[in-house]
Amino acid sequence: xxxxxxxxxxxxxxxxxxxxxxxxxxxxxxxxxxxxxxxxxxxxxxxxxxxxxxxxxxxxxxxxxxxxxxxxxxxxxxxxxxxxxxxxxxxxxxxxxxxxxxxxxxxxxxxxxxxxxxxxxxxxxxxxxxxxxxxxxxxxxxxxxxxxxxxxxxxxxxxxxxxxxxxxxxxxxxxxxxxxxxxxxxxxxxxxxxxxxxxxxxxxxxxxxxxxxxxxxxxxxxxxxxxxxxxxxxxxxxxxxxxxxxxxxxxxxxxxxxxxxxxxxxxxxxxxxxxxxxxxxxxxxxxxxxxxxxxxxxxxxxxxxxxxxxxxxxxxxxxxxxxxxxxxxxxxxxxxxxxxxxxxxxxxxxxxxxxxxxxxxxxxxxxxxxxxxxxxxxxxxxxxxxxxxx
Amino acid sequence: xxxxxxxxxxxxxxxxxxxxxxxxxxxxxxxxxxxxxxxxxxxxxxxxxxxxxxxxxxxxxxxxxxxxxxxxxxxxxxxxxxxxxxxxxxxxxxxxxxxxxxxxxxx
Numbered sequence: 001x002x003x004x005x006x007x008x009x010x011x012x013x014x015x016x017x018x019x020x021x022x023x024x025x026x027x028x029x030x031x032x033x034x035x036x037x038x039x040x041x042x043x044x045x046x047x048x049x050x051x052x053x054x055x056x057x058x059x060x061x062x063x064x065x066x067x068x069x070x071x072x073x074x075x076x077x078x079x080x081x082x083x084x085x086x087x088x089x090x091x092x093x094x095x096x097x098x099x100x101x102x103x104x105x106x107x108x109x110x111x112x113x114x115x116x117x118x119x120x121x122x123x124x125x126x127x128x129x130x131x132x133x134x135x136x137x138x139x140x141x142x143x144x145x146x147x148x149x150x151x152x153x154x155x156x157x158x159x160x161x162x163x164x165x166x167x168x169x170x171x172x173x174x175x176x177x178x179x180x181x182x183x184x185x186x187x188x189x190x191x192x193x194x195x196x197x198x199x200x201x202x203x204x205x206x207x208x209x210x211x212x213x214x215x216x217x218x219x220x221x222x223x224x225x226x227x228x229x230x231x232x233x234x235x236x237x238x239x240x241x242x243x244x245x246x247x248x249x250x251x252x253x254x255x256x257x258x259x260x261x262x263x264x265x266x267x268x269x270x271x272x273x274x275x276x277x278x279x280x281x282x283x284x285x286x287x288x289x290x291x292x293x294x295x296x297x298x299x300x301x302x303x304x305x306x307x308x309x310x311x312x313x314x315x316x317x318x319x320x321x322x323x324x325x326x327x328x329x330x331x332x333x334x335x336x337x338x339x340x341x342x343x344x345x346x347x348x349x350x351x352x353x354x355x356x357x358x359x360x361x362x363x364x365x366x367x368x369x370x371x372x373x374x375x376x377x378x379x380x381x382x383x384x385x386x387x388x389x390x
Numbered sequence: 391x392x393x394x395x396x397x398x399x400x401x402x403x404x405x406x407x408x409x410x411x412x413x414x415x416x417x418x419x420x421x422x423x424x425x426x427x428x429x430x431x432x433x434x435x436x437x438x439x440x441x442x443x444x445x446x447x448x449x450x451x452x453x454x455x456x457x458x459x460x461x462x463x464x465x466x467x468x469x470x471x472x473x474x475x476x477x478x479x480x481x482x483x484x485x486x487x488x489x490x491x492x493x494x495x496x497x
Contacts, residue, residue, distance in 0.1 A: 196459065
């Protein structure tokens with residue numbers, strides 16, 4: 001059984017990182033947040049263009065996503081900044097929600113502080129004390145059963161479905177055998193894979209939910225009245241040989257391996273069921289939105305399988321990238337962590353490749369940095385929207 | 391496991407193979423292993439790495455099989471050895487354009 005070393009949080013979760021999060025409640029706090037994060041060693045900013053003039057369902061989605069990201073066990077403490085006062089996305093409601101996790105939360109309102117310069121000073125000072133406190137925390141032994149594992153793929157090509165995705169499936173199977181849980185998301189990219197997925201469902205109810213929720217996402221696509229070709233598969237998928245959304249889906253689903261699918265949850269929802277197994281999460285195929293939903297559910301580490309090579313990385317959840325395509329490894333190894341081209345070269349089996357991924361995951365859980373963490377690549381953050389700006 | 395030039399996932403059912411070489415050019419004959427036998431497929435176009443080749447004839451409207459499951463249907467008759475991609479097969483899922491046509495929308 002694998003052991004790893006992480007940071008224990010007051011709510012019992014264990015983090016693979018000890019981040020100090022500087023969080024914008026709305027778009028108009030972004031510049032203050034950036035200034036604070038630029039000043040403080042080890043601080044991670046989250047900025048975005050949301051939190052205002054959204055439909056109520058989107059506003060609540062923004063609030064929930066931001067609070068849940070702050071509750072991710074990789075975050076040790078939080079400083080929230082807002083500029084005046086919005087519904088939901090304000091320092092009072094967000095502080096109350098995030099503080100339920102028991103972790104320290106500080107907040108600064110730009111108007112109350114007397115403007116952007118004063119707010120920057122106040123937030124920087126609060127951040128300094130939190131950072132100093134976090135620096136005294138030590139990693140302690142944790143079990144794989146305390147690990148929630150994110151699975152995602154992007155810039156896929158046909159090597160993904162033949163090599164890196166099934167290898168990731170073997171890795172996920174091993175994590176689950178050792179008591180862990182994995183999340184498979186990207187619902188539009190499961191269209192056409194229902195038969196393969198429902199065969200692994202824990203119950204007829206779970207199977208029905210898989211069909212219904214993939215179907216409801218498809219209905220949203222149909223309602224656009226537009227041809228999916230050219231949007232899905234994407235331009236890079238097509239260059240890599242993937243011809244249809246069904247082909248992309250069947251290759252993508254392989255990363256969930258052979259383990260039982262225990263349940264289906266909404267985008268970014270916490271997974272309350274502790275039963276080891278696969279959990280499906282209803283996110284779009286858009287990689288940054290999808291991995292943000294997975295991070296919001298509390299996943300500590302994600303493996304991103306990419307036939308074509310990728311730069312994506314979530315700012316809070318280490319994102320290990322793997323490829324089975326030797327050409328992509330040669331071009332994109334600045335931001336891809338593991339070369340699995342040995343599978344298609346006939347040098348290693350899928351199961352051996354799964355063990356290579358597993359070893360990398362356990363090391364990253366315990367503190368090894370991904371290439372993108374070192375490069376501060378943080379392109380893997382975006383919040384899905386269902387409505388318009390108003 | 392030997393290095394394959396072309397990979398068939400479900401050898402019973404699939405009618406396409408994935409090319410795993412950067413050197414497959416029009417007119418070449420490449421070996422494709424199917425149920426223990428080496429088929430010799432004459433390639434009718436240059437096929438890039440990772441793209442698909444037809445290993446069985448596929449008539450217009452018929453299902454294209456990979457992983458033993460449907461990846462869409464043929465828009466034209468496809469011969470053995472042809473490059474199978476967006477120019478001759480199409481998806482059946484997520485077709486907002488078909489939904490719009492059905493509603494009689496001109497969009």
